[in-house]
Structures are given as structure tokens and as C-alpha cells.
Amino acid sequence: MTEPTVVLQLSGVAKTFPGVRALDGVELEVREGEVHCLLGQNGAGKSTLIKVLAGVHQADEGTIMWQGEPFAPASPQAAMRAGIATIYQELDLVDDLSVAENAFLGHESSRAGFLRRRGTAARTREILARLGHPQIPPRRLVRSLPAAGKQIVSMARALSHDAKLIVMDEPSAVLAHDEVENLFRIIRELTSHGIAVIYISHRMEEIRDIGDRVTVLKDGRTTAANLPARDTPTRELVSRMTGRTIEYVFPPRVAATSQPEPLLQVEGLSRAGEFEDAALTVRAGEIVGIAGLVGSGRSELLETIFGARRADRGTVTLNGKRISSIGAAVRAGIGMAPEERKSQALLLDEPIYRNMTLSSFSGYARGGFTDTGKERAAALKTADQLELRPRNVDRAVRTLSGGNQQKVVVGRWLLGGTKLLLLDEPTRGVDVGARAELYQVIQDLAAGGVGVLLVSSEVPEVLGLADRVLVMREGRLIHEAPAGEIDEATVLDLVMAGSLMEGEAQL
Incomplete structure (x- = not known):
């Protein structure tokens, strides 16, 4: 049995901002049709890494290969056109636009300078049905949707670009238990069609449930790569996340001599x-x-x-x-x-x-x-x-x-x-x-x-x-x-x- 094709490969990727080296030699490999979990404490470099993939930031060092070609998106639009979509924890939707308008924002269908609203609504309806939510009306304003509905719209936007890789940043943070189960159903449906998913979460039970492999970041570096999500002991994952090298310089505390009320x-x-x-x-x-x-x-x-x-x-x-x-x-x-x-x-x-x-x-x-x-x-x-x-x-x-x-x-x-x-x-x-x-x-x-x-x-x-x-x-x-x-x-x-x-x- 042949292994799935590697669609994304990062080698030695680094990114520096004034006063801090946010990424310091990241290694990452993502395969076609897999859920690759990215684990690390806050400050480990996860957010910076996904912004590099999304074209928000550009890497200072290292190489990124996407579908076998060098990849350095100059903007989020360039990343989307290449087939990489990012769903941020704080969803970047426009509340006062409709579901369909959000789904096709930036690449609206038009003819002779006029938007083809009926066609856009029909295509949105198809995507929503694929995601298992045909009940969401394409013309409904996004602000009226619950958190789970808004997340579905973000996924619809990704699929409207024919994304081959979807990055999900803490997608379950605002979801109830039954909504998380539905999210996982959708992810499994996507990966069954060869779409790769980078899934960022702190929750071990989610990583066990939905993940295939795990990469751990600490202080902007990869400390473990391609670990099996279901078989790697929790103790090992935790140890890979701790032992920071970033210096936290705390002033000495003076112990209180009394315990006031x-x-x-x-x-x-x-x-x-x-x-x-x-x-x-x-x-x-x-x-x-x-x-x-x-x-x-x-x-x-x-x-x-x-x-x-x-x-x-x-x-x-x-x-x-x-x-x-x-x-x-x-x-x-x-x-x-x-x-x-x-x-x-x-x-x-x-x-x-x-x-x-x-x-x-x-x-x-x-x-x-x-x-x-x-x-x-x-x-x-x-x-x-x-x-x-x-x-x-x-x-x-x-x-x-x-x-x-x-x-x-x-x-x-x-x-x-x-x-x-x-x-x-x-x-x-x-x-x-x-x-x-x-x-x-x-x-x-x-x-x-x-x-x-x-x-x-x-x-x-x-x-x-x-x-x-x-x-x-x-x-x-x-x-x-x-x-x-x-x-x-x-x-x-x-x-x-x-x-x-x-x-x-x-x-």
C-alpha cells in the first residue's frame, strides 16, 4: 500500500518580529487526505505559522513546498488561489453580508459587471449541502447565525475556492458537544475526498478522536513531528510542549508576613x-x-x-x-x-x-x-x-x-x-x-x-x-x-x- 502524497512540506521555516523570533526552524509535513494536528502552548508559534501559510506573513528563512512546488504566498488571496484556506479562531466573516456573499467574498460570480446573485446562491446551496447543512439559507445574514453556523459558512468559503488544505485554528472552542461531533463528521467527509486538514487544538480527546498525526511546537521550533495521534502517550506530548527556552523574567516576590481577610x-x-x-x-x-x-x-x-x-x-x-x-x-x-x-x-x-x-x-x-x-x-x-x-x-x-x-x-x-x-x-x-x-x-x-x-x-x-x-x-x-x-x-x-x-x- 503506497503512502498518501505529501502536499505540504516545511523545512527550517523562520520568522522574526522586533524583539522576538516567533518561528525558529519549523519542520512540518502534511499528507493528502489526513488530519494533521498541531500542538503547542500559547506562544509556541502556531498562530505565526498558520499566518505564514495563509500569506499574512512571509517567512524570513527556510523553504515551503506546496504540491511539489516552492510556495511563498504574498497575500491571503494568493494563498486561497493556490488552494490553502484558513479558518481562524476569531472568524473573519462580514456580519452584515449574507451567507452566499461571505462564501464567495473576493471572487464573486459576475456577468457584464453585474453580480450573478442567483447563481452564487445556487452554488452556495450546493456547498452547504455537501457540508451537511442544506437548511442554512444562502441569503440569510451571517450575524443571525449561531457560532456553529458561522463556522459552517467559513468552511463553505474554503470550499468555494476549491481548497486542497484547510487550516482550522481551535475550531471547537465555541462549540457545544453535539456541534463538535458534527464538525468531526464534516472533517472526515472532507478528508475522504483527499482534502488535507491542519487541526490546532489543546484538547487531547479531540486529537485522539479526529487526528492522524501530530506535530508539536515549542518556542517556535518543532520538538516532535509526525507522531501517531491515537498511540502517542499523553505524557510524551506534554513533555514535548514544556521545558521552554523563552525567558520569563519575573521579579522576586516578597512573601506576605500576615494573611489579611x-x-x-x-x-x-x-x-x-x-x-x-x-x-x-x-x-x-x-x-x-x-x-x-x-x-x-x-x-x-x-x-x-x-x-x-x-x-x-x-x-x-x-x-x-x-x-x-x-x-x-x-x-x-x-x-x-x-x-x-x-x-x-x-x-x-x-x-x-x-x-x-x-x-x-x-x-x-x-x-x-x-x-x-x-x-x-x-x-x-x-x-x-x-x-x-x-x-x-x-x-x-x-x-x-x-x-x-x-x-x-x-x-x-x-x-x-x-x-x-x-x-x-x-x-x-x-x-x-x-x-x-x-x-x-x-x-x-x-x-x-x-x-x-x-x-x-x-x-x-x-x-x-x-x-x-x-x-x-x-x-x-x-x-x-x-x-x-x-x-x-x-x-x-x-x-x-x-x-x-x-x-x-x-x-
Whole structure:
């Protein structure tokens, strides 16, 4: 029996950005009609790699062979024309266009300069039927579809380009169990027709179920290639993912000499379909970290504590005061730096000083007018405290680096006299050099008596910053330990498979 044809071959692929070498010699081989799983922690280089394949980034070194020919797509459109389609975790659909318009976006069928809407709808209907979803109307607006429906539209777009390779980035993160089963049915249908799939997931049970072979990335390098997905022990996969060489430079923590009463108390907090029965405490001057996968409910938990989401049941109190809305949270002294800081926390075209004073704006008003001089002075003092660069507080936030934008968000809550700071992925989009500065800022806040509750996909970050670590899996807080009594491999075992034994039992 002959082996399937190799359709994609990467050798020594490297990509460098200012301050970080994101890919450092990646090796990858994908065969026709297989599901090739790509495994690695956040920061391992998976996102950069798929963007190189998708034509978003161009490799600096190494070779890529696609269907036996050198491949270096200059744009996403070039990659799609060549037959490589990427379905990102954050789907790139246009909500106000129809299903058919999204499916054929960028290569619409036309005649004499006019779109052939009827023909496009008919072709979309055929593709949807192939995907097992003939009930989705081609003319329905995408915004009205559930998450699973939107994912089907993304697949329809890939098939409209006659894709020979489909890259799926954490496709199950927003899907219910029955929807995941349907996704797998579709993937098996695609591979039976020779289409190759690169499947990115942290979930071991999914890799066992749908995968053929596994490649593991760590720190931008391939640490294991072409392992059998169903037969490779979980312990081996976990060990290939750990032992990082990227340096996480954490400031030394000063152990608290006393244990004050809890500042934050969360009891029995639940939201249907997101998390349930969450219970935790944070003390003044303590850093508590939550480790968990995308889709485990960790971000939703933080947003509910902040009052941005309404709990179905349970309570949140700060110094004994009940919190049930953002207004109540801010008045009580809770601040939050969300994961999507650009869209959720910053006014990008406004100056630094105005972004910093947003949560305490009333304190700079006099006689119905804003005292901008007072605003600037307060913001400049905070910028000095945070070592913000540049220190020109009149500069638009849009022009700052990711690390300095995050400092602006933290600075806003410093000015507001925050007692508890919630941090969701605090170093996302922040280069390696700026991370150490942010770590110092977080440690200094705790040393000053501020309680910190943080979520991070990077396990070393949680372990290096936190005093206590909570592990979250599938909407539940399943484990708690002092940071010094738990290691990276144990956390990964817990978040990926519940326990190492459960992962091994699947072999």
C-alpha cells in the first residue's frame, strides 16, 4: 500500500518580529487526505505559522513546498488561489453580508459587471449541502447565525475556492458537544475526498478522536513531528510542549508576613453554558492566577466578577459589598484590563491622558468644564510610575506599542484608586522585552496592597507571577495550589485531560 502524497512540506521555516523570533526552524509535513494536528502552548508559534501559510506573513528563512512546488504566498488571496484556506479562531466573516456573499467574498460570480446573485446562491446551496447543512439559507445574514453556523459558512468559503488544505485554528472552542461531533463528521467527509486538514487544538480527546498525526511546537521550533495521534502517550506530548527556552523574567516576590481577610469573595458563581459553581478568594496584596484553555470559561468568569456579564446565581463581594454591575464594581474599587484591550478598553485616537482618566473623569471637572491641565499632570505622574514610553501624554494611544498600551489601561485603574485588578491575558501582543516591565508593574501593585486576579494562556506566566494558582477546565475550577507547589506539566495535564491518568486511559 503506497503512502498518501505529501502536499505540504516545511523545512527550517523562520520568522522574526522586533524583539522576538516567533518561528525558529519549523519542520512540518502534511499528507493528502489526513488530519494533521498541531500542538503547542500559547506562544509556541502556531498562530505565526498558520499566518505564514495563509500569506499574512512571509517567512524570513527556510523553504515551503506546496504540491511539489516552492510556495511563498504574498497575500491571503494568493494563498486561497493556490488552494490553502484558513479558518481562524476569531472568524473573519462580514456580519452584515449574507451567507452566499461571505462564501464567495473576493471572487464573486459576475456577468457584464453585474453580480450573478442567483447563481452564487445556487452554488452556495450546493456547498452547504455537501457540508451537511442544506437548511442554512444562502441569503440569510451571517450575524443571525449561531457560532456553529458561522463556522459552517467559513468552511463553505474554503470550499468555494476549491481548497486542497484547510487550516482550522481551535475550531471547537465555541462549540457545544453535539456541534463538535458534527464538525468531526464534516472533517472526515472532507478528508475522504483527499482534502488535507491542519487541526490546532489543546484538547487531547479531540486529537485522539479526529487526528492522524501530530506535530508539536515549542518556542517556535518543532520538538516532535509526525507522531501517531491515537498511540502517542499523553505524557510524551506534554513533555514535548514544556521545558521552554523563552525567558520569563519575573521579579522576586516578597512573601506576605500576615494573611489579611479576603478582599474579594466569589461564592457559587454560575452562568449557563459558560461556568458553574465558581468559588475563589483574593486577599489584599495577593496575586491569584487562573490557568485554563480557551473556551474553559476563565474570561467569562472574570467579566462576570467585574459585572460585565450577569450571573445566573452566586455572589461577588469586595470588602463585604455586593457587586452586580460594572458601575458597582468601579465604585467599590475593581478595575479590569480585558483581553481585547484595543476594542474593549482603549480609545485609540484619543491621547494617553484622556484614556488614563476615563474611570476617574469626574475628579477633573470644575464648574462644568474639564481641567485638562490637571488631567495631564495626573497622567504624567502615572506614566512616570509605570515607565511609559514615550512619556508624551498628549500622544494618541494608537501610536504606542502593545506593552505601553497595556500600561495605559493599568494606569487608568491606578488613578482610580483600584483595590482589586482583574487582568485577562495581560501580555497578549506584548513583545518579550516589554513583558518583564509589565511583570514588574503587576508585582509593584501587589506590593502596594492591590489584589490581583489574572488569567493567562501561558502557564509559565501564571506560575511565575501568582502566589496561588487555580486551574479551570470546561467551566469548573478543578484545582487550587500555591504556585510553588505545582509545576507546568501538572497544570497542562489538568487543563488538557483532566488528569494524566484520564489522558492515558484513552490510549
